[in-house]
Amino acid sequence: xxxxxxxxxxxxxxxxxxxxxxxxxxxxxxxxxxxxxxxxxxxxxxxxxxxxxxxxxxxxxxxxxxxxxxxxxxxxxxxxxxxxxxxxxxxxxxxxxxxxxxxxxxxxxxxxxxxxxxxxxxxxxxxxxxxxxxxxxxxxxxxxxxxxxxxxxxxxxxxxxxxxxxxxxxxxxxxxxxxxxxxxxxxxxxxxxxxxxxxxxxxxx
Amino acid sequence: xxxxxxxxxxxxxxxxxxxxxxxxxxxxxxxxxxxxxxxxxxxxxxxxxxxxxxxxxxxxxxxxxxxxxxxxxxxxxxxxxxxxxxxxxxxxxxxxxxxxxxxxxxxxxxxxxxxxxxxxxxxxxxxxxxxxxxxxxxxxxxxxxxxxxxxxxxxxxxxxxxxxxxxxxxxxxxxxxxxxxxxxxxxxxxxxxxxxxxxxxxxxx
Numbered sequence: 001x002x003x004x005x006x007x008x009x010x011x012x013x014x015x016x017x018x019x020x021x022x023x024x025x026x027x028x029x030x031x032x033x034x035x036x037x038x039x040x041x042x043x044x045x046x047x048x049x050x051x052x053x054x055x056x057x058x059x060x061x062x063x064x065x066x067x068x069x070x071x072x073x074x075x076x077x078x079x080x081x082x083x084x085x086x087x088x089x090x091x092x093x094x095x096x097x098x099x100x101x102x103x104x105x106x107x108x109x110x111x112x113x114x115x116x117x118x119x120x121x122x123x124x125x126x127x128x129x130x131x132x133x134x135x136x137x138x139x140x141x142x143x144x145x146x147x148x149x150x151x152x153x154x155x156x157x158x159x160x161x162x163x164x165x166x167x168x169x170x171x172x173x174x175x176x177x178x179x180x181x182x183x184x185x186x187x188x189x190x191x192x193x194x195x196x197x198x199x200x201x202x203x204x205x
Numbered sequence: 206x207x208x209x210x211x212x213x214x215x216x217x218x219x220x221x222x223x224x225x226x227x228x229x230x231x232x233x234x235x236x237x238x239x240x241x242x243x244x245x246x247x248x249x250x251x252x253x254x255x256x257x258x259x260x261x262x263x264x265x266x267x268x269x270x271x272x273x274x275x276x277x278x279x280x281x282x283x284x285x286x287x288x289x290x291x292x293x294x295x296x297x298x299x300x301x302x303x304x305x306x307x308x309x310x311x312x313x314x315x316x317x318x319x320x321x322x323x324x325x326x327x328x329x330x331x332x333x334x335x336x337x338x339x340x341x342x343x344x345x346x347x348x349x350x351x352x353x354x355x356x357x358x359x360x361x362x363x364x365x366x367x368x369x370x371x372x373x374x375x376x377x378x379x380x381x382x383x384x385x386x387x388x389x390x391x392x393x394x395x396x397x398x399x400x401x402x403x404x405x406x407x408x409x410x
Binding site (some may be wrong): 190 | 339377380383384395402410
């Protein structure tokens with residue numbers, strides 16, 4: 001047994017597999033800004049594009065905003081296990097095609113998948129090797145300040161958003177990591193560290 | 206349940222607990238150089254000093270090289286659960302006192318414990334929250350080069366060292382993380398990342 005282990009440790013695979021990092025965070029968590037900062041540091045990262053059956057809006061390009069699929073194409077992908085997760089909103093499908101993620105990871109490229117809580121849990125089941133990260137606001141007060149800061153919406157709309165965010169936060173402990181976003185640079189740096197650390201995990205080597 | 210979770214996430218403990226990082230690596234892994242580099246970056250780290258019953262050598266100071274204990278003191282600590290691990294070499298005890306590690310961690314200070322494989326596994330049992338890191342040489346060839354490079358020892362001595370190192374390496378997969386030490390700066394940076402990432406683990410929050 002020990003010989004096999006030595007061999008494994010000393011025989012790095014020809015190409016190390018890329019990591020799939022699944023990132024969630026409620027509205028007001030600052031997830032978007034943190035991910036932008038991360039992509040500035042790591043131009044080698046691949047951002048996973050979702051697929052949808054809704055029609056493209058003016059200016060949207062297939063493969064950039066979404067992969068635009070027909071309902072038949074989408075359903076056939078679901079049935080073939082070609083979607084890492086999917087959901088239906090307003091009569092349209094949305095989902096994460098497995099093939100693009102697989103191709104990048106096979107080529108040693110790390111993939112970022114930005115997705116809400118339910119989808120993240122589906123991906124974890126379909127791709128158990130993935131690493132899940134929840135970006136959280138520092139406090140309910142700060143969350144409310146950020147949500148209010150966006151515009152002049154009514155108290156009821158703000159309250160609804162706050163409730164949705166708090167519901168998502170209640171799932172944070174189901175993630176592998178929680179990054180409390182006090183400061184954007186620091187949060188992006190933490191996510192970068194999480195990726196570096198995960199690549200050293202003995203269970204991956 | 207979700208309310209408790211929100212509360213937990215949003216109520217950081219008054220003082221975050223320090224991390225206990227247990228580091229092993231065979232002779233020739235470059236562990237010493239990597240740790241020196243890490244301590245240069247992180248002056249806030251605490252290096253855990255071992256206890257021993259052997260007599261101090263000229264120049265050695267109690268609490269710096271070792272805590273020097275009598276056999277009775279050492280055995281009473283073992284019996285009281287005051288040692289995270291211990292072993293006997295050449296008729297003397299060597300071990301890691303729990304109290305110093307506990308005090309630093311309670312004060313939010315991260316502790317580095319440099320220790321061989323058997324001791325590391327004992328610590329993991331006594332302190333399940335600890336993070337174990339194995340520093341490995343990049344290849345058996347490089348390991349041999351490093352071990353030979355040290356002096357003009359006979360082939361037999363080199364062979365013995367190599368066997369010992371390979372035996373230790375066969376335990377690498379029992380650690381949480383393996384850092385293959387190709388380059389010192391990079392390895393120290395990885396260990397630093399491992400600590401940052403571990404502090405974001407949902408299971409610690």
